[in-house]
Amino acid sequence: MRLSRFSRTTLGVITAIILGIVYVPLLVVLVNSFSTSTSLTWPPPGFTLEWWGRAFRSAGALEAVSTSVQVAVISTLISLVLGTLISLALQRFAFFGRDAISLLIILPIALPGIITGIALNNFFRTIMGVPLSIWTVVIAHATFCIVTVFNNVIARLRRLGTNLEEASADLGAGVWTTFRLVTFPQLRSALLAGGLLAFALSFDEIIVTTFTAGSGVTTLPIFILNNMFRPSQAPIVSVIAVVLVLISIIPIYIAQRLSGSEQQRR
Amino acid sequence: MTDSQPAIRLTGLTKEFGAVTAVDHVDLEIAAGEFFSMLGPSGSGKTTVLRLIAGFEQPTEGTIELFGKDVTKRAPFDRDVNTVFQDYALFPHMSVLENVAYGLRVRGMGRRERHERAMRALAAVRLEQMASRKPSQLSGGQRQRIALARATVVEPKVLLLDEPLGALDLKLREQMQVELKQIQRELGITFIFVTHDQEEALTLSDRIAVFNNGRIEQLGTPAELYERPASRFVADFVGTSNLFDDARSRALLGRAGEHSVRPEKLTVGTAELEGDGVRNAWGTVVEAIYLGSGIRIVVDLDAGTRVTVLEQNDRNRAHDDERGDRVVVTWHDADVIALEASDVRLPDAAAPAPA
Numbered sequence: 001m002r003l004s005r006f007s008r009t010t011l012g013v014i015t016a017i018i019l020g021i022v023y024v025p026l027l028v029v030l031v032n033s034f035s036t037s038t039s040l041t042w043p044p045p046g047f048t049l050e051w052w053g054r055a056f057r058s059a060g061a062l063e064a065v066s067t068s069v070q071v072a073v074i075s076t077l078i079s080l081v082l083g084t085l086i087s088l089a090l091q092r093f094a095f096f097g098r099d100a101i102s103l104l105i106i107l108p109i110a111l112p113g114i115i116t117g118i119a120l121n122n123f124f125r126t127i128m129g130v131p132l133s134i135w136t137v138v139i140a141h142a143t144f145c146i147v148t149v150f151n152n153v154i155a156r157l158r159r160l161g162t163n164l165e166e167a168s169a170d171l172g173a174g175v176w177t178t179f180r181l182v183t184f185p186q187l188r189s190a191l192l193a194g195g196l197l198a199f200a201l202s203f204d205e206i207i208v209t210t211f212t213a214g215s216g217v218t219t220l221p222i223f224i225l226n227n228m229f230r231p232s233q234a235p236i237v238s239v240i241a242v243v244l245v246l247i248s249i250i251p252i253y254i255a256q257r258l259s260g261s262e263q264q265r266r
Numbered sequence: 267m268t269d270s271q272p273a274i275r276l277t278g279l280t281k282e283f284g285a286v287t288a289v290d291h292v293d294l295e296i297a298a299g300e301f302f303s304m305l306g307p308s309g310s311g312k313t314t315v316l317r318l319i320a321g322f323e324q325p326t327e328g329t330i331e332l333f334g335k336d337v338t339k340r341a342p343f344d345r346d347v348n349t350v351f352q353d354y355a356l357f358p359h360m361s362v363l364e365n366v367a368y369g370l371r372v373r374g375m376g377r378r379e380r381h382e383r384a385m386r387a388l389a390a391v392r393l394e395q396m397a398s399r400k401p402s403q404l405s406g407g408q409r410q411r412i413a414l415a416r417a418t419v420v421e422p423k424v425l426l427l428d429e430p431l432g433a434l435d436l437k438l439r440e441q442m443q444v445e446l447k448q449i450q451r452e453l454g455i456t457f458i459f460v461t462h463d464q465e466e467a468l469t470l471s472d473r474i475a476v477f478n479n480g481r482i483e484q485l486g487t488p489a490e491l492y493e494r495p496a497s498r499f500v501a502d503f504v505g506t507s508n509l510f511d512d513a514r515s516r517a518l519l520g521r522a523g524e525h526s527v528r529p530e531k532l533t534v535g536t537a538e539l540e541g542d543g544v545r546n547a548w549g550t551v552v553e554a555i556y557l558g559s560g561i562r563i564v565v566d567l568d569a570g571t572r573v574t575v576l577e578q579n580d581r582n583r584a585h586d587d588e589r590g591d592r593v594v595v596t597w598h599d600a601d602v603i604a605l606e607a608s609d610v611r612l613p614d615a616a617a618p619a620p621a
């Protein structure tokens with residue numbers, strides 16, 4: 001497609017503005033993490049590595065990171081197992097209410113977090129009588145993490161069709177052997193992509209977490225929110241933010257590479 | 267008793283998909299060691315019968331027996347039949363060797379023994395040197411042979427082939443036809459071959475079942491089907507036929523009922539021929555198509571129907587026919603085939619099917 005010089009320039013400028021709005025604040029955070037000012041004044045009066053050192057020695061920050069990793073890993077694992085099972089059920093078997101279940105599975109990712117949060121908070125405390133803890137956060141996160149796994153896996157199953165599974169059964173393999181030797185290897189990259197997205201979703205979730213975390217359970221996003229406006233902690237928060245950006249780029253990049261190489265192979 | 271036991275016996279086999287009856291009360295016996303073809307247009311039910319025998323579909327009614335044993339309710343992995351799939355269905359994440367060894371692996375055979383056996387099966391299709399490749403690195407013909415090796419390495423009693431040559435180009439297909447026939451003879455097992463290509467079915471098979479609308483329209487040897495098609499559908503689908511409805515049969519052939527005459531049984535000349543049972547009809551050449559080995563001549567008979575004549579390109583050809591030439595079409599009564607009425611309507615009763 002060819003564009004005129006004018007539209008090319010206009011579109012270029014608009015793109016630059018949008019990218020600027022997204023990424024300049026991130027740059028500001030990066031610069032602030034080296035600033036000598038504790039109240040995030042701009043421009044920074046001077047530069048120091050002190051906050052980086054303090055952040056890596058801060059017990060609260062490290063514990064928050066560890067809590068977030070635990071929650072994300074466990075809820076990702078739960079969603080991988082349940083998401084794969086439900087996709088297999090919906091894609092390989094016909095039964096009454098199949099479409100309704102498919103919708104119910106996808107819904108949680110569209111629901112506002114605050115609704116999910118209030119609903120689960122109520123459910124856990126008043127109906128189930130379960131005290132809030134790290135496990136209630138894990139369960140809450142799993143409800144929407146399943147969706148990313150489910151979407152990836154069911155799309156892959158649909159594209160694969162049943163030919164390979166039939167060939168496997170034809171050659172004498174039972175249902176589980178067929179899954180282990182044929183279906184699962186074909187799903188592997190879809191599971192990785194879905195799992196990475198699920199991990200990223202859980203890792204920076206704050207609304208649902210606020211409503212479902214027990215006292216003393218501080219995930220990283222909650223830690224940041226709590227410390228953001230404390231003068232002595234603000235630069236440390238900047239450091240954590242920079243580290244988080246770096247960490248979250250990696251799974252997204254890998255997930256994109258995976259789905260990209262899949263498409264090229266076809 | 268065991269000698270006369272058929273490899274496959276279908277009794278009243280019926281499969282309905284919702285309101286559609288794909289297979290309609292099919293009864294069929296296939297002998298052990300037979301090369302049996304199921305021939306028919308798409309949607310005629312032949313592939314569904316194959317999938318029912320393999321166990322991928324459950325019949326609505328009827329039974330499937332394998333060497334006298336009822337396997338109707340058994341899962342695919344519990345039946346002594348193997349399938350060569352139309353798209354080959356090779357496992358893309360496994361090497362060629364692992365693909366071929368798969369059936370042995372899931373039977374719990376040790377690694378070394380199954381690889382040895384798989385290598386022997388690969389040698390039989392002359393692809394040992396491809397053992398470590400992935401299926402995506404092979405050509406269509408090679409994938410086809412791998413699929414064959416994978417299905418035969420487990421030594422099934424019956425091999426099902428679902429349009430296995432459909433995706434290959436003509437030259438390769440003819441070559442694979444010869445190979446299939448050889449492999450079947452060497453293994454001595456029953457082949458059930460599904461195809462919509464009548465020429466392929468005629469070339470390969472001991473017997474053919476012609477399918478139409480979920481039923482077997484005719485069952486017989488290739489020669490029986492070609493020389494004595496029972497119905498208009500078979501006459502039209504197997505080979506090319508000149509079809510005459512009741513009125514035209516009365517006018518041209520002097521008989522009542524539907525009839526067909528093969529194009530190669532007709533000759534075109536400039537003078538009427540005499541003899542017992544010889545019949546002549548005048549007409550005008552509409553088209554003369556040069557085929558290399560022969561010439562196809564389309565003639566509009568004065569009696570009001572159009573026939574196709576296939577002449578050999580040999581010394582007997584006296585002259586070149588051209589559009590508009592007045593000619594006489596000659597045939598012998600013995601070559602006229604009487605057809606049973608078929609419930610299938612053809613687009614135009616008199617128009618010969620394209621070859």
